[in-house]
Amino acid sequence: MESKPDALVRIATQARASVTPPTTKDYAIEMRNVNVYYGSFRAVKDVNLQIEARKITAIIGPSGCGKSTVIRCFNRMNELIPGARLTGEVLFHGKNIYDPDVDPVQVRRLIGMVFQKPNPFPKSIYENIAWGARINGYRGNMDELVEESLRQAALWDEVKDDLHKNALALSGGQQQRLCIARTIAVKPEIILMDEPCSALDPIATLKIEDLMRELARDYTIIIVTHNMQQAARVSDYTAFFTVDEDRAGIMVEYGPTNQIFTRPRDRRTEDYITGRFG
Amino acid sequence: MPLRNTLTRQIGQIQDELLVLGSMVEHAALGAVDALKRRDVKAAKAIFEEDQQINEKRFAIENAILILMATQQPMAHDLRQLAAMLEVNTELERIGDYAKGIAKVTMLLGDADIPIPIQEIDQMAQLAVSMLHRALGAFVAEDVATALEIPKEDDKVDELYNVVYRLVVQTMISNPETIDLANLLMWVAHNLERMADRVTNICERTVFCATGELFEVNGMDEDDLNV
Numbered sequence: 001m002e003s004k005p006d007a008l009v010r011i012a013t014q015a016r017a018s019v020t021p022p023t024t025k026d027y028a029i030e031m032r033n034v035n036v037y038y039g040s041f042r043a044v045k046d047v048n049l050q051i052e053a054r055k056i057t058a059i060i061g062p063s064g065c066g067k068s069t070v071i072r073c074f075n076r077m078n079e080l081i082p083g084a085r086l087t088g089e090v091l092f093h094g095k096n097i098y099d100p101d102v103d104p105v106q107v108r109r110l111i112g113m114v115f116q117k118p119n120p121f122p123k124s125i126y127e128n129i130a131w132g133a134r135i136n137g138y139r140g141n142m143d144e145l146v147e148e149s150l151r152q153a154a155l156w157d158e159v160k161d162d163l164h165k166n167a168l169a170l171s172g173g174q175q176q177r178l179c180i181a182r183t184i185a186v187k188p189e190i191i192l193m194d195e196p197c198s199a200l201d202p203i204a205t206l207k208i209e210d211l212m213r214e215l216a217r218d219y220t221i222i223i224v225t226h227n228m229q230q231a232a233r234v235s236d237y238t239a240f241f242t243v244d245e246d247r248a249g250i251m252v253e254y255g256p257t258n259q260i261f262t263r264p265r266d267r268r269t270e271d272y273i274t275g276r277f278g
Numbered sequence: 279m280p281l282r283n284t285l286t287r288q289i290g291q292i293q294d295e296l297l298v299l300g301s302m303v304e305h306a307a308l309g310a311v312d313a314l315k316r317r318d319v320k321a322a323k324a325i326f327e328e329d330q331q332i333n334e335k336r337f338a339i340e341n342a343i344l345i346l347m348a349t350q351q352p353m354a355h356d357l358r359q360l361a362a363m364l365e366v367n368t369e370l371e372r373i374g375d376y377a378k379g380i381a382k383v384t385m386l387l388g389d390a391d392i393p394i395p396i397q398e399i400d401q402m403a404q405l406a407v408s409m410l411h412r413a414l415g416a417f418v419a420e421d422v423a424t425a426l427e428i429p430k431e432d433d434k435v436d437e438l439y440n441v442v443y444r445l446v447v448q449t450m451i452s453n454p455e456t457i458d459l460a461n462l463l464m465w466v467a468h469n470l471e472r473m474a475d476r477v478t479n480i481c482e483r484t485v486f487c488a489t490g491e492l493f494e495v496n497g498m499d500e501d502d503l504n505v
Contacts (some may be wrong), residue, residue, distance in 0.1 A: 229351055261353050263490025273353040275282045 006103040011093045012110055012189065028053040028190055028220035029074055029111070034088035036069050036078060043069050045248040047088075049239060051190075056212055056221040058231035058257065061241035062272065066249020067224045070241065071192050074222060075111035076104040083277045092190075109136055112183035116195040118175035120182070125150075125159050128178055128186045136186050145185055152218075153181035154211045173204025178212065184215075189208035191215065193223040197230065208236045228273055232261045240269045285350045289359060292342050293418060296363055296370070299335045300414045303370050303425045304407050306332065306377035307473060311403035314384045314466065315396050320385035332374035339367045358490060362483040366417060369476045369483075373410065375478075376469035392459045395445040399463075399480060402438045405431065409477040413462040417484045425484035429496045435474040442467040487504065 027050045036044040044066040050056050051074075059067045059173050064095045069078060071130070076097060078084040088168055089096040097107045138145065146163070150156040155177040159170070176196060183191055193212075197205040212221055212234050225231050231238055240256040253260065253269045264270045271277035306325050313322040343364050346352065352360055409428050416424040443464065450460045478495060486492050 007497075022294055227355065232353070262357060270354050272358050275285070 006106050007099065007101040008092065008095055008097060008103070008110065011095045011107050012048035014093075017156055026053040027051060028092075030091045031070075031073065032091065034070075034073060034086060034090065036066070036073060037079065037083075037085045037087075039083040041184045042246065044073075045244065045246075045250050047249075047251050049251060049254060050218060051222060052237065053217065053220050054216055055236040056216050056223065056234055057237040057239065059222065059224045059239050059241060060226075060228055060231050060272075061249070062243070063226075063275075064247070064249075065241040065243050067241055068194055069249065071194055071222055071224045074190065075108045075113055077108070077113065079104060081244065109186050110188050111190040111192060112186065113192040113194065114176070114179050114183055114196050116170055117199050118179050120170070120175050120178050122166065122168055124164045125167050125170070125178060126163040128182050132182055133185045138186075145211065146198040149179075149181040149185040152184050153177045154214065155181055171204070173200050173207055176200060176204070176208060176262035180208075180211065180215075184219075188219065190220045190222065193221060195224055195226060198226065205230070228261075232257060240266075240272060241263075242268055242272065285346070285352065288342075288350070289352075289356065289407060291361060292339060292346070292360075295335070295342070296367060297414060297418065299332065299339060299367065299412040300410065302328075302332050302335065303374045303377065304410060305405050306374055306472075307410075308381075309359055310377040310380035310384070311400055311466075311470075312437065313381060314387075314456050315390060317384065317387070319385050319388060325358050325381040326385065329374055329378040329381075332371060336367055336371040336374075336485060340364065343367070348399055353360050355487075358487050362417070362487040366414075366480050369479050369501040373473050373476050376473050379469045380466050383466050386462055390459055392463075393445075393449055394463060395442050398438050398442045398445070399466055399470065402435055402467065402474075405435055405438070405440050406470050406473040406477065409435075409474055410480070413477045413480045413484070417480060417487070417504070420484060420488040425481040425488075426495055429481050432474045432478055432496070435471055439467050440477050448487050482492060 029051045031047050031049040032209060034044065034047040034049075035042060047070060050059070050072075059070060061067050071088055072078045078086065086098060090098060091109070092107075095102065097111075121131065123131070126146055129149050130142050133142065133145055147156060147160075150159060155174060158174060167175065170178060176199075180191070197208050200208065209230065212223070215221060216236075223231070223235065235257045237255065238257045238261065240252045241249050242252050244250045253264060253266045255265075260269065261273060264273060268277070306328060309325045313319075313325060343360050347357075347360055350356075389472065409431055412424065413428050415421070416428065446460050446463050446467070450457050482493070482495050485495065
C-alpha cells in the first residue's frame with residue numbers, strides 16, 4: 001500500500017523541484033539545541049550541528065559520548081527505544097522532523113541508515129533491493145532500479161550473474177554494500193552510517209570508504225566511527241563528542257576534517273585524536 | 279596513566295637524534311671556516327669527508343620518522359612535530375653541504391697567495407652557527423617568540439656578506455689573475471649566507487609545530503637572491 005505523502009515528503013519534494021539556488025550554505029539537516037533523554041538520564045546535551053549537503057560528516061568520540069544517539073536522532077530511530085525523549089529541533093528542509101504532522105516512516109525513507117553489522121534480509125539479492133522500493137510504492141522498472149542501485153553501491157559487477165542468490169551467501173563487505181544499495185533504492189537524501197565498517201576486514205573497509213566518496217556526489221552522508229583514521233580518510237567535516245561531568249554527551253568541536261586532525265582548537269580534541277585520552 | 283607512551287618516547291628519541299645531527303652540522307660549519315682561516319687543507323679534507331656521516335644520519339632520521347608515521351598514525355600536534363622534524367632534518371643536511379662546500383674551497387685554494395676577508399667570514403660563521411644553535415633549542419622547546427626573533431639576525435649576516443662581496447671584488451679588480459680563486463671565496467660567503475636562510479626555515483617549522491600555522495617569517499628566501 002502506498003503511504004500518503006506527509007508534511008515532510010511534501011516539503012522535500014518541493015525543495016528538490018526548486019530551481020532557486022540556495023542563498024546560504026546548503027545544509028542538508030540541522031540540529032538545534034538538541035537534548036536526548038533515556039528516562040531521567042540526559043544522554044546528549046545541547047547539540048547544535050549543521051550538516052552540509054553532499055558532504056561526508058564524521059562523528060567521533062570515546063565510548064559513551066552519545067555518537068550513536070546523535071546519529072539516530074537524524075531519522076527518529078531513538079523513538080524505537082522505550083523511554084527515549086528528545087527536546088530541541090532537527091530541521092530537514094526547514095521542517096522539524098519531530099513535528100506531529102511528520103510520519104517517522106517517511107523520515108526514515110528520506111534519511112536512510114546503514115548499521116554496524118550488515119543486516120540483509122534472508123532473501124535474494126534482487127529482493128533485498130526491490131522489497132523496500134515496492135513497499136514505498138515504486139512503480140517504475142524494478143530491474144532497472146535494482147541494477148542502478150547495485151551499480152551505485154559498487155556491487156553490480158560482483159553479483160550481476162547471481163541476483164537470485166540468497167544475500168546471506170555474500171561476504172560481509174558485499175552484504176554491507178548490498179545494505180547500502182537497499183538504502184539508495186528508496187531514493188533518500190541523507191545516508192546515516194553507524195560504524196558501517198566495524199565488522200569488516202581492511203580491504204572491505206576500504207571499498208566501503210571509496211564507495212562513500214562516490215556516493216557523496218549525490219547524497220549527504222553522516223558516519224559514526226570509532227576509527228579515527230577512517231574519519232580522517234573519508235570525511236569532509238568532523239564533529240568530536242565527549243562526555244561532561246554529568247556523563248552527558250556534548251559536542252566539543254566541529255569543523256573541516258583537515259583542521260580537526262592537524263590543528264584542533266580544543267585541548268580535549270587534541271588529546272583524543274592523538275590517542276592520549278579516551 | 280597517560281596513553282601513547284611509546285609514541286611520545288619515540289618522538290623524543292628522534293628529536294634527540296635531530297639535535298645530534300645539529301651538533302654535527304655546527305661542528306662542520308665552524309670547523310670548515312677554521313680550516314680556511316688556518317689554510318689547513320688536511321683539516322678541510324676531514325670535514326669534507328665527514329659530510330658522509332651527516333648524510334647517513336639524515337637518512338636514518340628520515341627513515342625513523344617515516345616508520346613512526348606509518349606505524350603509529352600520528353595526528354594533530356604529533357603529526358606536525360614529525361612533519362616539522364622531517365623538514366628540519368633536510369635543512370640540517372643542506373647546512374652540512376654548505377660546510378662541505380667551504381671545506382672544498384679550502385682544499386682548492388691550497389696554499390695559493392690570495393687575501394681572504396677571514397674576519398668577516400669568521401663573523402658570518404659564528405653568527406650563522408649561533409642562530410642555528412638557538413633555533414634548534416627553540417624548536418625543541420617550541421618557543422615561538424624566540425623562533426620569530428632569530429630570523430631578524432639574518433640581516434647582520436647579509437650585511438657581512440655584502441662586505442665580503444665588496445672586498446673580494448676589490449681583490450679581483452686589483453689583481454685580475456686571482457679571479458678564479460676569488461670567485462671561490464664568493465662561494466664561501468654565499469654558503470654562510472644560505473646557512474642563515476636555512477635557520478629561518480627551521481624557525482618557520484617551530485612556529486608550525488607549536489601553532490599549526492605555516493607562513494614565512496622575516497628573512498631572505500633563496501629566490502630573493504636571484505635577479
